[in-house]
Amino acid sequence: MEEQANLEAIMGLIMYGGNAKSDAMEAIAAAKEGNFELADQKIAAAEASLVEAHHSQTGLLTQEAQGNNITVTLLTVHSQDHLMTSIAFTDLAKEIIAVYRRIDAN
Numbered sequence: 001m002e003e004q005a006n007l008e009a010i011m012g013l014i015m016y017g018g019n020a021k022s023d024a025m026e027a028i029a030a031a032k033e034g035n036f037e038l039a040d041q042k043i044a045a046a047e048a049s050l051v052e053a054h055h056s057q058t059g060l061l062t063q064e065a066q067g068n069n070i071t072v073t074l075l076t077v078h079s080q081d082h083l084m085t086s087i088a089f090t091d092l093a094k095e096i097i098a099v100y101r102r103i104d105a106n
Helices: 002-032 036-065 074-105
Strands: none
Touching: 002 036, 002 074, 036 074
């Protein structure tokens, strides 16, 4: 049962991380077209997905802190990579959108 819960948390990291990155990319595309309202909505969606991913990660970290060590597999590493890439990509997307706003204002 515990193994199933771990797998669900790991898949949550992958799924929510992927959703965040996709939404961030769509936010950049919207800003490029001058649609800043949509860009803001997509960034908000990306951030919401990152919160959900962090919930999954927190569950794994809590389990580890309680002494219930999990087996680190390639899938576990992949899920963490997905999350970190998505966080960085979302942060970068915000900066790119800010640049597009500045260009649009001139």
